[in-house]
Amino acid sequence: MPxxxxxxxxxxxxxxxxxxxxxxxxxxxxxxxxxxxxxxxVGTVYRRYPExxxxxxxxxxxxxxxxxxxxxxALDCDDAWxxxxxxFTSLALRTAQNVGLSGSLDQHGGxxxxxQRHELLDLTRRVIERAQNQGRLRRDLAWQDVxxxxxxxxxxxxxxxxxxxxxxxxxxxxTVLLDGLQTDGAKVA
Amino acid sequence: MPxxxxxxxxxxxxxxxxxxxxxxxxxxxxxxxxxxxxxxxVGTVYRRYPExxxxxxxxxxxxxxxxxxxxxxALDCDDAWxxxxxxFTSLALRTAQNVGLSGSLDQHGGxxxxxQRHELLDLTRRVIERAQNQGRLRRDLAWQDVxxxxxxxxxxxxxxxxxxxxxxxxxxxxTVLLDGLQTDGAKVA
DNA sequence: AAACAAACGGACCAGACTTGTCCGTTTCCA
DNA sequence: TGGAAACGGACAAGTCTGGTCCGTTTGTTT
Numbered sequence: 001m002p003x004x005x006x007x008x009x010x011x012x013x014x015x016x017x018x019x020x021x022x023x024x025x026x027x028x029x030x031x032x033x034x035x036x037x038x039x040x041x042v043g044t045v046y047r048r049y050p051e052x053x054x055x056x057x058x059x060x061x062x063x064x065x066x067x068x069x070x071x072x073x074a075l076d077c078d079d080a081w082x083x084x085x086x087x088f089t090s091l092a093l094r095t096a097q098n099v100g101l102s103g104s105l106d107q108h109g110g111x112x113x114x115x116q117r118h119e120l121l122d123l124t125r126r127v128i129e130r131a132q133n134q135g136r137l138r139r140d141l142a143w144q145d146v147x148x149x150x151x152x153x154x155x156x157x158x159x160x161x162x163x164x165x166x167x168x169x170x171x172x173x174x175t176v177l178l179d180g181l182q183t184d185g186a187k188v189a
Numbered sequence: 190m191p192x193x194x195x196x197x198x199x200x201x202x203x204x205x206x207x208x209x210x211x212x213x214x215x216x217x218x219x220x221x222x223x224x225x226x227x228x229x230x231v232g233t234v235y236r237r238y239p240e241x242x243x244x245x246x247x248x249x250x251x252x253x254x255x256x257x258x259x260x261x262x263a264l265d266c267d268d269a270w271x272x273x274x275x276x277f278t279s280l281a282l283r284t285a286q287n288v289g290l291s292g293s294l295d296q297h298g299g300x301x302x303x304x305q306r307h308e309l310l311d312l313t314r315r316v317i318e319r320a321q322n323q324g325r326l327r328r329d330l331a332w333q334d335v336x337x338x339x340x341x342x343x344x345x346x347x348x349x350x351x352x353x354x355x356x357x358x359x360x361x362x363x364t365v366l367l368d369g370l371q372t373d374g375a376k377v378a
Numbered sequence: 379a380a381a382c383a384a385a386c387g388g389a390c391c392a393g394a395c396t397t398g399t400c401c402g403t404t405t406c407c408a
Numbered sequence: 409t410g411g412a413a414a415c416g417g418a419c420a421a422g423t424c425t426g427g428t429c430c431g432t433t434t435g436t437t438t
Contacts, residue, residue: 004435041387121349145361148351152341152362160310172334173341180369193406219396230416
């Protein structure tokens with residue numbers, strides 16, 4: 001007995017909804033919320049992912065796969081700085097879209113996800129160090145520190161309550177950050 | 190009949206606790222949580238601030254007063270860049286300590302708080318424009334944009350789950366941001 | 379087309395947490 | 409030392425969460 005057509009369709013819907021829900025709410029999003037977002041009953045979500053970790057592993061793996069792909073692209077760039085800013089931008093954007101899951105990623109997902117995470121970390125380190133070796137990226141920061149900076153564009157809110165304007169905001173912080181990360185002063189000024 | 194001594198003491202405790210609680214949890218922190226943090230009963234908190242808006246107004250006013258003070262100091266600096274980085278740092282730190290209340294500040298607090306907010310906004314604009322006029326701060330950003338950047342250090346979490354390390358993280362993002370905001374290339378490299 | 383099982387949906391239960399009240403007890407001050 | 413002001417925390421009511429269960433729908437097979 002093969003997988004039923006509607007089951008397959010709903011599986012896809014649930015995963016997509018889970019990604020959206022996790023992105024906006026965080027890893028502690030409720031099953032009810034995901035079900036609502038997916039347009040299915042809670043029962044369906046629980047049937048598909050009896051354990052919460054299974055669901056989170058699926059979501060995280062989805063995200064990590066995309067990023068690993070980007071990291072490979074970055075390493076393929078001849079220009080190390082171009083590669084670096086590509087990966088940095090992707091990481092920053094992904095982090096911004098997933099505020100709320102930051103930090104706790106290593107807690108969930110089991111060995112498969114841990115493996116992917118490790119792979120992405122390694123690729124990222126290589127992209128950063130290559131840019132530093134080519135003299136384009138400032139050397140006074142460890143690669144972990146550079147990585148940490150990808151979180152910066154995630155929040156544009158300020159104590160003064162300006163309207164958020166996420167799209168413009170992300171781009172803005174990225175521009176200034178990348179300018180600050182370069183060794184030479186080749187910026188618009 | 191003057192204010193009783195214990196009442197006065199508890200009032201201070203509640204306000205301090207509310208600031209801490211709002212800082213870590215956000216504006217939607219529960220009264221019970223605040224009471225626990227303050228070491229008093231819920232009744233005491235409700236008696237002091239029957240309306241939630243009154244409490245929030247008190248907290249926000251407290252924060253704004255500090256920042257307005259810093260802004261005046263910034264304007265008193267002869268060196269416009271020094272003044273700017275002082276204020277920028279304070280705003281960033283305050284935002285980082287109050288993740289969660291970002292954006293919604295204008296919703297609460299009533300006219301008195303709105304007035305303070307307006308005052309701080311005006312002072313900040315002057316600090317920024319002065320630095321730009323002295324040729325120290327890049328001109329391709331509007332003062333509102335610069336202000337928006339103060340939110341950047343608030344999050345250091347990255348999709349890869351590195352340990353947060355707030356203290357170092359804030360300093361790190363600030364350094365790179367300030368380097369990226371300067372017009373000349375006078376950085377460590 | 380009929381019949382059967384897989385998959386579905388959402389009502390439902392229990393438990394955690396929140397708002398807000400109320401009253402017996404404590405604490406200050408005159 | 410008497411009495412009012414202030415306190416604390418138990419308590420009721422409502423909301424949201426995790427998780428189950430069963431009558432109904434839907435796809436597939438013959």
